[in-house]
Amino acid sequence: MPRLVRNFFTGHVSRTALLTALLVGFASFFSSLIIGILLYPGPFDWRKRVLSRAISPDHNPEAYWIPALGIAAAALLFLPFAGYVARRLHGITPQVARWSAWRSCWQHPVHGRGPAVACANAARLGAVA
Numbered sequence: 001m002p003r004l005v006r007n008f009f010t011g012h013v014s015r016t017a018l019l020t021a022l023l024v025g026f027a028s029f030f031s032s033l034i035i036g037i038l039l040y041p042g043p044f045d046w047r048k049r050v051l052s053r054a055i056s057p058d059h060n061p062e063a064y065w066i067p068a069l070g071i072a073a074a075a076l077l078f079l080p081f082a083g084y085v086a087r088r089l090h091g092i093t094p095q096v097a098r099w100s101a102w103r104s105c106w107q108h109p110v111h112g113r114g115p116a117v118a119c120a121n122a123a124r125l126g127a128v129a
Contacts, residue, residue: 009076011083018080025077032070039063 007013013021036054037044039062044054053059055067089096 009079009083011080011085011087013080013084018084021077021080025074028070028077029074032067032073036060036063036067036070039066 008017008021011018033051033054037051040054040060041062055064055071057064
């Protein structure tokens with residue numbers, strides 16, 4: 001994986017880039033949900049339907065892919081924040097940092113490797129049983 005991409009997903013970015021990624025992630029999440037609901041066949045009553053119907057191909061066959069892509073993009077844009085938090089916590093509470101690395105399974109705060117290696121290292125170090 002290219003170093004620039006790895007640094008982005010593990011949280012080794014400036015605070016401006018991190019804030020931009022978070023804001024674009026929130027915008028992607030909510031705007032895609034709104035578009036998916038606006039294109040929902042028939043009326044969409046927030047009180048009687050759940051949001052997952054907007055993402056379901058059974059209930060929203062024409063536009064289910066819009067909120068699905070928006071949620072996936074938001075998840076990718078939120079990954080740098082998980083890496084940033086794990087990196088910042090490591091100096092204060094290494095055990096919590098290992099736990100957060102295990103939960104995000106993206107970056108181990110010490111080794112800084114990819115998802116499979118991070119989860120294996122977190123398990124090897126006894127982060128979470």
